[in-house]
Amino acid sequence: MRLLISLIALLSIQLSATDNTSTCKRCHPTIYSEFQTSLHKKSSIKEDKIHAAVWNKHPAKPKGNYKCAKCHTPNNTAHEGISCLTCHTITAIEHHPKTNKNIYETKPKTLYSAEKGMEDKKIVYHEERSWFGLVTKTTGSPYHDIDYRNKNFYTGKVCMGCHSHKQNGKGFTVCQTDMKGAKSQESNCITCHMPKVKGSATSIRQSKTHAFHGFAGVSNSAEMLAKYVNIDFKKASKGFSITVENKAPHALLTHPLRVVQLKTTLKRDGKKEALKTETFVKVIGTNNKPSMPWLATQVVKDNMIKAKEKRVISFEKELQRGDEIEIILGYYIVNPKAVKKLGLEKEKGLTSFTVLKHSYFKIP
Ligand code: HEC
Ligand code: HEC
Ligand code: HEC
Ligand code: HEC
Ligand code: HEC
Numbered sequence: 001m002r003l004l005i006s007l008i009a010l011l012s013i014q015l016s017a018t019d020n021t022s023t024c025k026r027c028h029p030t031i032y033s034e035f036q037t038s039l040h041k042k043s044s045i046k047e048d049k050i051h052a053a054v055w056n057k058h059p060a061k062p063k064g065n066y067k068c069a070k071c072h073t074p075n076n077t078a079h080e081g082i083s084c085l086t087c088h089t090i091t092a093i094e095h096h097p098k099t100n101k102n103i104y105e106t107k108p109k110t111l112y113s114a115e116k117g118m119e120d121k122k123i124v125y126h127e128e129r130s131w132f133g134l135v136t137k138t139t140g141s142p143y144h145d146i147d148y149r150n151k152n153f154y155t156g157k158v159c160m161g162c163h164s165h166k167q168n169g170k171g172f173t174v175c176q177t178d179m180k181g182a183k184s185q186e187s188n189c190i191t192c193h194m195p196k197v198k199g200s201a202t203s204i205r206q207s208k209t210h211a212f213h214g215f216a217g218v219s220n221s222a223e224m225l226a227k228y229v230n231i232d233f234k235k236a237s238k239g240f241s242i243t244v245e246n247k248a249p250h251a252l253l254t255h256p257l258r259v260v261q262l263k264t265t266l267k268r269d270g271k272k273e274a275l276k277t278e279t280f281v282k283v284i285g286t287n288n289k290p291s292m293p294w295l296a297t298q299v300v301k302d303n304m305i306k307a308k309e310k311r312v313i314s315f316e317k318e319l320q321r322g323d324e325i326e327i328i329l330g331y332y333i334v335n336p337k338a339v340k341k342l343g344l345e346k347e348k349g350l351t352s353f354t355v356l357k358h359s360y361f362k363i364p
Pocket of ligand 4 (some may be wrong): 031
């Protein structure tokens with residue numbers, strides 16, 4: 001039921017271009033507070049220390065030509081990161097070689113969203129007053145119209161204006177997320193990174209669940225994504241093997257600053273022995289050496305676990321009955337080799353190892 005009754009009419013509220021995220025808090029408190037923890041909220045130089053550290057090294061910095069705004073502070077205020085209105089006013093995505101481009105709705109009060117069963121509807125707020133104007137019966141949101149007909153919201157394409165790819169000034173692609181992951185209605189960027197969680201989407205019309213707006217990723221709620229990575233163990237005649245399956249439609253991690261590691265420990269007779277650590281990276285650079293992204297002209301090394309790949313890692317250690325194998329798959333958000341160069345030594349919370357998945361096997 002889209003009909004609701006409010007005693008005190010929410011009448012004089014209007015949506016304008018200057019609206020910020022805190023305006024939405026009133027009627028979407030749960031989504032608002034989740035959003036505060038997301039990297040989207042913190043995408044500006046003011047709030048993202050890693051982004052600021054990289055920007056500080058950028059040759060365009062002294063000229064004050066902040067080139068990152070298009071994706072990191074799309075509201076063009078340099079202070080505020082991505083906001084509620086950024087995504088909910090995207091009408092279309094244009095494809096370009098350097099980066100894609102979001103086309104934003106300019107008509108005030110018009111927001112886009114997705115909801116099952118509403119795919120062909122636009123809900124314009126309207127109210128009927130009765131009881132001497134005291135009781136107002138309303139349909140939709142008193143604050144904005146909602147257009148459910150934008151197909152980009154049903155597949156994850158809405159994410160691809162910013163997440164698809166980025167070329168540097170030398171025409172080299174610095175990072176990339178395959179469009180294939182944003183084509184299916186059943187499994188896409190939104191279903192994995194914004195899963196349905198408990199709690200009402202609005203405080204006005206109660207719903208059991210809403211789409212998670214903390215945007216599960218490397219720096220927030222990674223545990224929500226652990227189920228999309230499978231770790232398997234197999235004993236061989238000599239030694240054993242571990243298989244890491246990446247069920248995501250993109251490389252396990254996509255940003256060139258990241259490092260993924262698989263750490264394996266053998267427990268035998270109460271003693272622990274650390275076996276080899278496998279490291280997965282995509283390093284970009286020039287002259288076969290790593291470099292800052294704006295200088296890069298080539299991929300120097302790429303053993304990152306690819307989209308939908310099952311990577312098998314062999315160990316020569318022979319196992320005995322009763323042995324226990326502990327496997328940890330995790331990552332560094334900032335490559336430890338770049339921490340000092342970026343002046344991030346003091347930011348332990350941003351530079352320490354994060355566990356994505358923990359597995360445990362025992363030899364019978
Ligand atoms: C005065 C209350 C109010 C304010 C303020 C408000 N909304 Fe809403 N919003 C609602 C209500 C009520 C609905 C549910 C309408 C329905 O289901 O018919 C809604 C629905 C939505 C939806 C679509 C939900 C769906 O069913 O898929 C989106 C997206 C949304 N709001 C975004 C925003 C954003 C972004 C802001 C801030 C710019 C905002 N809202 C501010 C009341 C509000
Ligand atoms: C306006 C551009 C823009 C749009 C649209 C956008 N993103 Fe992002 N997203 C970013 C930027 C920029 C960052 C990195 C912010 C930072 O680290 O400073 C980011 C970060 C993320 C992260 C966190 C990654 C990590 O390393 O933890 C996830 C997950 C994510 N986005 C998913 C999505 C999904 C899903 C959508 C579509 C519903 C989407 N994004 C739409 C720009 C965008
Ligand atoms: C085309 C959109 C786009 C542009 C332009 C862009 N970025 Fe990003 N940036 C992203 C996205 C999306 C992410 C999230 C990580 C990912 O997708 O791999 C991100 C993440 C980052 C991160 C990782 C942040 C973290 O907290 O771990 C850094 C650092 C970064 N960007 C620096 C920059 C700098 C510096 C510029 C400008 C010179 C820039 N970006 C321009 C889209 C963009
Ligand atoms: C990075 C893009 C992005 C940002 C930023 C964003 N949203 Fe959303 N939002 C979406 C997408 C995509 C959906 C559709 C999810 C689905 O398929 O159910 C959605 C769904 C919603 C809904 C519909 C109900 C539901 O199932 O959750 C509401 C309400 C909403 N958003 C409000 C907000 C508010 C308020 C903010 C800011 C605090 C915000 N959104 C920020 C992308 C975004
Ligand atoms: C089947 C689930 C699944 C789908 C679909 C999916 N992802 Fe992911 N995504 C993951 C997993 C798993 C990770 C890695 C775990 C982590 O970030 O902690 C990840 C990581 C990311 C990151 C962080 C990368 C980094 O280096 O910081 C971003 C950004 C991201 N995904 C964006 C997207 C976008 C955009 C789409 C749609 C094209 C998408 N994802 C589709 C599961 C998925």
